[in-house]
Each structure stands twice: as structure tokens, then as C-alpha cells.
Amino acid sequence: MRSLCVLMSCFNRRDKTLACLDTLAPERLALQTRGIDLQAVLLDDGSTDGTAQAVAAAHPWVCVVRGPGQLYWCRGMHEAQQHPLARAADWQLWLNDDVLLEPGFLPRLLDCEQALRQQGQLGLVVGATRDARTGQLSYGGERRLSRWRRSRFTLVAPSDQPLLCDSMNGNIVLLPREVREQVGDLDPAFEHAMGDTDYALRTRALGLGVWLAPGFMGWCSDNPRTGSYHDRSLPWERRWQLMLSRKGLPWRSWLRLMRRHMGLAWPLFFVWPYLRLLLERWRRPAP
Incomplete structure (x- = not known):
């Protein structure tokens, strides 16, 4: 068989x-x-x-x-x-x-x-x-x-x-x-x-x-965005922590994926999601 x-x-x-x-x-x-x-x-x-x-x-x-x-x-x-x-x-x-x-x-x-x-x-x-x-x-x-x-x-x-x-x-x-x-x-x-x-x-x-x-x-139920680094209701510091966690976008894994598959422009693809979250912090209105 x-x-x-x-x-x-x-x-x-x-x-x-x-x-x-x-x-x-x-x-x-x-x-x-x-x-x-x-x-x-x-x-x-x-x-x-x-x-x-x-x-x-x-x-x-x-x-x-x-x-x-x-x-x-x-x-x-x-x-x-x-x-x-x-x-x-x-x-x-x-x-x-x-x-x-x-x-x-x-x-x-x-x-x-x-x-x-x-x-x-x-x-x-x-x-x-x-x-x-x-x-x-x-x-x-x-x-x-x-x-x-x-x-x-x-x-x-x-x-x-x-x-x-x-x-x-x-x-x-x-x-x-x-x-x-x-x-x-x-x-x-x-x-x-x-x-x-x-x-x-x-x-x-x-x-x-x-x-x-x-x-x-x-x-199979989809993973909710609530409680993840995509959740804008969370404090920015918590979102950054979640992004770098294993279940977020850990930089070593992301780097390997981008270098392997994104060609000569891989550095741009690699940095963009982290930069985007950083920009969200800088754009937050003053309290």
C-alpha cells in the first residue's frame, strides 16, 4: 500500500x-x-x-x-x-x-x-x-x-x-x-x-x-487582529513588543524571508513594516 x-x-x-x-x-x-x-x-x-x-x-x-x-x-x-x-x-x-x-x-x-x-x-x-x-x-x-x-x-x-x-x-x-x-x-x-x-x-x-x-x-476561524500588533487600540509600546514577538513579525524570520525571496530590493521590503509602525508613533497627536 x-x-x-x-x-x-x-x-x-x-x-x-x-x-x-x-x-x-x-x-x-x-x-x-x-x-x-x-x-x-x-x-x-x-x-x-x-x-x-x-x-x-x-x-x-x-x-x-x-x-x-x-x-x-x-x-x-x-x-x-x-x-x-x-x-x-x-x-x-x-x-x-x-x-x-x-x-x-x-x-x-x-x-x-x-x-x-x-x-x-x-x-x-x-x-x-x-x-x-x-x-x-x-x-x-x-x-x-x-x-x-x-x-x-x-x-x-x-x-x-x-x-x-x-x-x-x-x-x-x-x-x-x-x-x-x-x-x-x-x-x-x-x-x-x-x-x-x-x-x-x-x-x-x-x-x-x-x-x-x-x-x-x-x-478554521481566522486569527483576530484584536490583541495583535495591528490593534491600534493598544498602547504603541505594547504593539511594538507584540510585533517583535514570535507570533508577530520577528525580525530574524522576516529578514530571512525578505533576503531569500525579494531580490535586490529586499532591504526596502524588510524595513517597511517596522518603519510604518514607527511612523504611527511619531504621527500620534500630542496629549
């Missing part, structure tokens, strides 16, 4: 992780009828809420690997990619643990990947999600806003045909072995986010496709 290995990274979201796996488990039978063995590797990054034990009890087919507690998303997923089950798989499926999957999503992703392959369009396939509160598009494939705004991307709404994208969110990503062998793994230099963007841009730079599959594959 061929194999598909689901890769997840989690930290202290036991109920969400279990709910995600509950929606994934029925896909095992659907894939068995296709001669595909569905496996899963969950990198539990030091959870203290009993996530590992709960997953082992409810879904013993999932291989739980313990992390040190400081990996965050990209480095956690990179570690999951090193597991023997992931290395040997014919496909990897990146999956965020806060996604609730639509029934039959995996056969649809595989059908899309196989149809593209038959057309000579080798690449990875991204699944779009909707926000559970609003029903609106929340994550999926992305395209550049313009050639002059090369570091900015906007979400692409799925249609009834695969759509070629420039970048992606890593919430649901089907990665064939042939693509992984050319592109490599997620870069652990990225502290949390940006690793999925980097992977998509590396894929496109090699002439491979980043395809958005038709339709929606699941539900």
Missing part, C-alpha cells in the same frame, strides 16, 4: 486537537479503499493540559512525539517531518490542529493532485477553509497584490477548478513525495509563522505549482 502521513503540531489545545482528529479519523476508511494507508504524527510541544494522553486514548493510530515546548508551529512541523513515518510517506498532509475537516476532503485533495499530475502540473495542493463564525474564507491559497508589493499577499477564493497561487497558508496542504524531494522540508530558521510562505515561494521558484483545490476542505 501507498501511505499518506498527516503532520500536526500542537500546544495546550487539547479539545481543539481532539476535535480535529475526530474529523480526520473517518478518512482512514476512504483511503483504504484506494490502497492508501493513513498515518499521523502529532508533535506535542510540551503541552501541560493532557493533550498527548488524550490523543493516545482516543486515537491510538496517531503517533505522538513530545517536543521541548519552544518549537512553535514551523519548527514543530519541521520536527514532525523528520519522523520515519513522514519520511517514508508518498504524501504528507500538513494540518493545523484547530481545523474541522469536511467529510471526504482527503479523496478530493488526492483527486485534485492526481488530475494535475496527469496534466504535467506537478505541485502541492492547498485546501481552503471557512471561518466558523462568519462562513467567510479564512485560509488557503494566496496571490501577490502586485509586482510592486511583492511581500504582500491576498487570499484566493476557491472555484470549481484548481487555481495556481503564489503563496499559501499551511493549515491544509497536501505535499507529494516528488515535490518534497525537490523543495526539501520546512525551514526551521523560521520561528513560528512565515515557514509556509517561504515553502510556497521556494516551490514556485523551482517551477512547481502551488495549487488551490476546488471548494472548501474545512472550517
Whole structure:
């Protein structure tokens, strides 16, 4: 049998992780009828809420690997990619643990990947999600806003045909072995986010496709801007602190992304978001 290995990274979201796996488990039978063995590797990054034990009890087919507690998303997923089950798989499926999957999503992703392959369009396939509160598009494939705004991307709404994208969110990503062998793994230099963007841009730079599959594959609420460095109701000093944090725009990760993908103008792309926030402080009206 061929194999598909689901890769997840989690930290202290036991109920969400279990709910995600509950929606994934029925896909095992659907894939068995296709001669595909569905496996899963969950990198539990030091959870203290009993996530590992709960997953082992409810879904013993999932291989739980313990992390040190400081990996965050990209480095956690990179570690999951090193597991023997992931290395040997014919496909990897990146999956965020806060996604609730639509029934039959995996056969649809595989059908899309196989149809593209038959057309000579080798690449990875991204699944779009909707926000559970609003029903609106929340994550999926992305395209550049313009050639002059090369570091900015906007979400692409799925249609009834695969759509070629420039970048992606890593919430649901089907990665064939042939693509992984050319592109490599997620870069652990990225502290949390940006690793999925980097992977998509590396894929496109090699002439491979980043395809958005038709339709929606699941539900995943969008991260709110409230409480982030984008939140203008917060004191400026707090916004600056959040911007430099791992879940904001940490400068080392941003620098690596810009230097790798933005060409000779990378210093301008690198400095602009930090400069923009600094300008907001200088423009504040006097008390």
C-alpha cells in the first residue's frame, strides 16, 4: 500500500486537537479503499493540559512525539517531518490542529493532485477553509497584490477548478513525495509563522505549482487582529513588543524571508513594516 502521513503540531489545545482528529479519523476508511494507508504524527510541544494522553486514548493510530515546548508551529512541523513515518510517506498532509475537516476532503485533495499530475502540473495542493463564525474564507491559497508589493499577499477564493497561487497558508496542504524531494522540508530558521510562505515561494521558484483545490476542505476561524500588533487600540509600546514577538513579525524570520525571496530590493521590503509602525508613533497627536 501507498501511505499518506498527516503532520500536526500542537500546544495546550487539547479539545481543539481532539476535535480535529475526530474529523480526520473517518478518512482512514476512504483511503483504504484506494490502497492508501493513513498515518499521523502529532508533535506535542510540551503541552501541560493532557493533550498527548488524550490523543493516545482516543486515537491510538496517531503517533505522538513530545517536543521541548519552544518549537512553535514551523519548527514543530519541521520536527514532525523528520519522523520515519513522514519520511517514508508518498504524501504528507500538513494540518493545523484547530481545523474541522469536511467529510471526504482527503479523496478530493488526492483527486485534485492526481488530475494535475496527469496534466504535467506537478505541485502541492492547498485546501481552503471557512471561518466558523462568519462562513467567510479564512485560509488557503494566496496571490501577490502586485509586482510592486511583492511581500504582500491576498487570499484566493476557491472555484470549481484548481487555481495556481503564489503563496499559501499551511493549515491544509497536501505535499507529494516528488515535490518534497525537490523543495526539501520546512525551514526551521523560521520561528513560528512565515515557514509556509517561504515553502510556497521556494516551490514556485523551482517551477512547481502551488495549487488551490476546488471548494472548501474545512472550517478554521481566522486569527483576530484584536490583541495583535495591528490593534491600534493598544498602547504603541505594547504593539511594538507584540510585533517583535514570535507570533508577530520577528525580525530574524522576516529578514530571512525578505533576503531569500525579494531580490535586490529586499532591504526596502524588510524595513517597511517596522518603519510604518514607527511612523504611527511619531504621527500620534500630542496629549
